[in-house]
Amino acid sequence: MKPLSERSARFTDSVIRRMTRVANKYGAVNLSQGFPDFDPPREITDRLAEVAKTGPHQYAITWGAQNFREALARKQKHFSGLDYDPDKEIVVTCGSTEAMMAAMLSVTNPGDKVAIFSPFYENYGADTILSGADPIYIPLMPPDFHFDPEKLEDALRQGAKALILCNPSNPCGKVFTLEEMTTIADIIKKYDAYVITDEVYEHILYAPHKHIYMAALPGMRERTITCNSLSKTYSITGWRLGYVLASPEITNRVKKVHDFLTVGAAAPLMEAAVVGLNFGDDYYEGLQAHYTHMKELFVGGLQNLGFRFTDPQGAYYVMLDVSEFDVKDDYKFSEWMAREVGVAAVPGSSFFHEDVHHFVRFHFAKEDETLNAALNRLESLREKANAAQGVDWR
Missing domain, CATH: 3.40.640.10 (Type I PLP-dependent aspartate aminotransferase-like (Major domain))
Known part of the structure; x- marks a missing residue:
């Protein structure tokens, strides 16, 4: 058969969406793909219910x-x-x-x-x-x-x-x-x-x-x-x-x-x-307050656990520095973390053109319960990573 397009061979499928599938496979807390686990504003969903009947x-x-x-x-x-x-x-x-x-x-x-x-x-x-x-x-x-x-x-x-x-x-x-x-x-x-x-x-x-x-x-x-x-x-x-x-x-x-x-x-x-x-403006002020709370909860938890990370100025992502674990393959490390620690992240190298493999990206657009569950699981990350023998991400 004739070859397929060259342009479609020059990039992979979405690593972000792939990590959601990994999270689902291992029952991990999904902090990879950036979607919230809370509902949209009630006014919007109420209007949608009306539209479902009237067009x-x-x-x-x-x-x-x-x-x-x-x-x-x-x-x-x-x-x-x-x-x-x-x-x-x-x-x-x-x-x-x-x-x-x-x-x-x-x-x-x-x-x-x-x-x-x-x-x-x-x-x-x-x-x-x-x-x-x-x-x-x-x-x-x-x-x-x-x-x-x-x-x-x-x-x-x-x-x-x-x-x-x-x-x-x-x-x-x-x-x-x-x-x-x-x-x-x-x-x-x-x-x-x-x-x-x-x-x-x-x-x-x-x-x-x-x-x-x-x-x-x-x-x-x-x-x-x-x-x-x-x-x-x-x-x-x-x-x-x-x-x-x-x-x-x-x-x-x-x-x-x-x-x-x-x-x-x-x-x-x-x-x-x-x-x-x-x-009105009150909605956007409330939105900023809500995300500020989530950021402070999650970033504060990472800080209490002694991890190094980037402090976001906007959006809802944190880049966790995993260089202390001697990570050479952040893809395999991220899958290992989802399986063994129970928290899913995105390997940082998927975002960099440069040869960077010591970051993984978490997102924190989640309910307090979800973020606390992730932080509780991350308490074991350092111990499990340091104890891991024969892993394929080093």
Whole structure:
């Protein structure tokens, strides 16, 4: 038989989703794939129950239901100060995963180059390859994950057409400062490039850190393609409601790509989610307080156990440093930890272009009971790891 596509051979399946299957196999506490174990806001689910009886149940407009796009435009104006035309500058997608893919296919041609900060969410590398582009990785340096502007500029000198920017960052929890964002913007403008942002954690921040919208910086509105979703903000990761915000010229391209990728997002879910988009500031203040509590509980527990880890500024991930266990293969270590300790994490090397194997990523979007159960199990990690003989991760 003729060979299959080369591009689909250049990346693996999702390691994050794979670790959920490992967690299920061993009955481990799943702190790998980033979804909460608590319910969405009651107002949204109550509205969904109504919609189940009354509709809509058929296709919405391909690029998103009118009332959903209008509510989204109002929310974006409130938080970023930017006016987006709901008819010309917004495309509703099947999650931010599709939003990113549609943006990449709209901006890049085969053979183009795309700059990506490393560590990075695993989809970015695959999206670049599927688009026919070549990634250029720029290291974010632990423990604060700062970057060297010269290395970013060098990626643009090499011809990078766009930069993918996740802020707040998955997996490291970095929140880029105004100074850093301005530096990025200046370099992007200098080389006439684009920024494709992933802002799904925009409302999950820890004081004193603030979210800066790249599109709101001087001269960046027309060259920023904002990708986002409702998944994390409203605890509805399974609803797969994402969106792209961009200038009309870019949005016209995104609409076409989106149409032939997925046709459109689920009409009943858009209708129900409008309730969330209309929430007032008290909801977002409560959300931040809730995540701050979860972070303090889990990070405090890791600290009490004497582990080394990165302290997130935003999002809901912690990178645990496992170098004390002489880990050479973090994939096998993560599976061993799920099986023997009963806690599932994501091997850190799946996020790094560099040869990094001494991190595993936990997420803490969980109820207190779940986090306490994980911490109780992690009490045995050091003893079991140090006692392990003949393991295949050393």
